[in-house]
Each structure stands twice: as C-alpha cells, then as structure tokens.
Amino acid sequence: MNNILLVEDDKSLNRGISFKLSKEGYHVAVAESINDARNILNEEKIDLILLDVTLPDGSGFDFCQEIRKNSDIFIIFLTACDTEIDMVTGLDLGGDDYITKPFSLMVLLSKINVLQRRHQPQECESLVSKDFIFYPENMKFLKNNKEIFLSKTELKLISYFLKHPQKIITKEQLLEGLWDIDGNFIDENTVAVNIRRLREKIEDKPSNPTYIKTIRGVGYVWTERCMWK
Numbered sequence: 001m002n003n004i005l006l007v008e009d010d011k012s013l014n015r016g017i018s019f020k021l022s023k024e025g026y027h028v029a030v031a032e033s034i035n036d037a038r039n040i041l042n043e044e045k046i047d048l049i050l051l052d053v054t055l056p057d058g059s060g061f062d063f064c065q066e067i068r069k070n071s072d073i074f075i076i077f078l079t080a081c082d083t084e085i086d087m088v089t090g091l092d093l094g095g096d097d098y099i100t101k102p103f104s105l106m107v108l109l110s111k112i113n114v115l116q117r118r119h120q121p122q123e124c125e126s127l128v129s130k131d132f133i134f135y136p137e138n139m140k141f142l143k144n145n146k147e148i149f150l151s152k153t154e155l156k157l158i159s160y161f162l163k164h165p166q167k168i169i170t171k172e173q174l175l176e177g178l179w180d181i182d183g184n185f186i187d188e189n190t191v192a193v194n195i196r197r198l199r200e201k202i203e204d205k206p207s208n209p210t211y212i213k214t215i216r217g218v219g220y221v222w223t224e225r226c227m228w229k
Contacts, residue, residue, distance in 0.1 A: 008052045016105065049075045052077075052079055054080070064090070076111060079101060158202075
C-alpha cells in the first residue's frame with residue numbers, strides 16, 4: 001500500500017505531509033479539489049486517500065460517499081471539522097479513520113501504517129470478486145464454489161485483473177506485467193486470443209461479457225469490485 005492520494009487545498013499542509021510521507025517511502029499524489037482527485041483516481045492506482053472535508057468544489061463527505069459506491073479503498077479524513085457529529089458522519093459514510101487539525105505527522109504516519117498492516121495479504125488469503133474466488137498461493141480459481149481449470153496464461157491474466165479491479169488495463173500493461181518478465185515475446189493479438197479463451201470459461205455469455213469488458217482502442221477492465229478475504 002504505497003500510493004497515497006492527498007486531497008487538500010492548503011498548499012503549505014500539502015508540502016509538509018508529502019515531504020514526510022515521501023521520506024517514509026510512500027508515493028504521494030496531490031489534488032487540491034475533488035475534480036482533480038477524480039482525475040487522479042482514473043489514471044493512477046491509489047491505495048489510500050487522505051481527504052479534507054471542506055474543498056473548493058464540494059464536500060469531502062459527499063466525495064467519500066461517491067467513492068464508496070464502487071471502491072473499498074482506504075480513506076482517512078484530515079479536517080478542521082472537529083465536532084462529534086462531523087466525526088460520526090465521516091465514519092458512517094465509510095471513512096476508515098478521522099483526524100482533526102492540527103495533528104501530528106507522526107500520528108498520521110502511525111495510522112497509515114496500521115491500515116497498511118490490515119491491507120497486507122496473508123499466504124492463506126483469497127481474492128473474492130462477486131461469484132469468483134481466486135487463491136494466489138496455489139493458483140486455484142473458482143466460480144460459484146466450483147473450480148474452473150485455467151491454463152497458466154489464463155491464470156496469470158485472471159490474477160492480474162483481480163489485483164487491479166475496476167481499472168482500465170492497457171494491452172501494453174498486460175504484455176509488460178504478465179509476459180515480459182518471463183522473457184517471452186507475445187504480441188497484442190495473442191493477448192486478445194487469451195482474453196477470448198478466458199471469457200469462454202468464466203463468462204455466462206462470452207459474446208456479451210459481464211466481467212472482462214473491452215475498452216475500445218485502449219484495453220480491458222475487470223468490472224467488479226475485488227477484496228482480500
């Protein structure tokens with residue numbers, strides 16, 4: 001969990017938080033508005049959001065609620081709104097923690113580290129996405145609790161999709177992430193063929209796929225949410 005999105009319109013606070021977290025090995029993307037945050041979430045893999053409540057183009061509470069419709073990403077509120085009702089509202093809307101300003105950067109770092117430990121998958125854990133369960137340790141894949149036997153390439157594909165749910169994955173990313181590390185040359189046509197074979201095994205209607213959607217001219221997306229259990 002190394003990629004953090006800081007949504008805060010105070011430039012001075014942005015610099016302080018970004019500097020501290022960067023020193024600790026985190027990559028920090030900064031957004032000064034909700035619109036900027038949306039753009040970053042669409043373009044980058046983010047593991048945790050540090051979210052102010054009062055922003056130039058809207059409420060952090062509303063943005064949290066919007067995110068929770070599609071994502072279980074960790075959210076920590078960082079805000080001057082320090083009443084009990086504000087804190088309860090933030091947590092009820094799906095925030096994982098609530099820190100009021102002013103705050104200690106060491107306390108913030110400690111809370112981030114706690115979430116990171118919660119996020120870290122254990123060997124026995126599985127990836128669950130709607131009707132599917134995938135066990136990365138032994139590369140076992142089930143649909144509706146029945147095992148589906150996949151080829152090595154298909155297993156690598158499904159693993160990649162489930163680890164990047166609801167994110168557009170380009171054909172280039174698939175080539176680099178799945179095959180280049182093995183030193184094998186596979187072209188985009190081979191990617192398409194393997195996607196088709198995978199759909200035939202996991203989709204109810206392969207010709208009209210529900211789970212692996214094609215983003216024309218770009219790549220593919222696993223449409224369902226996915227979480228470790």
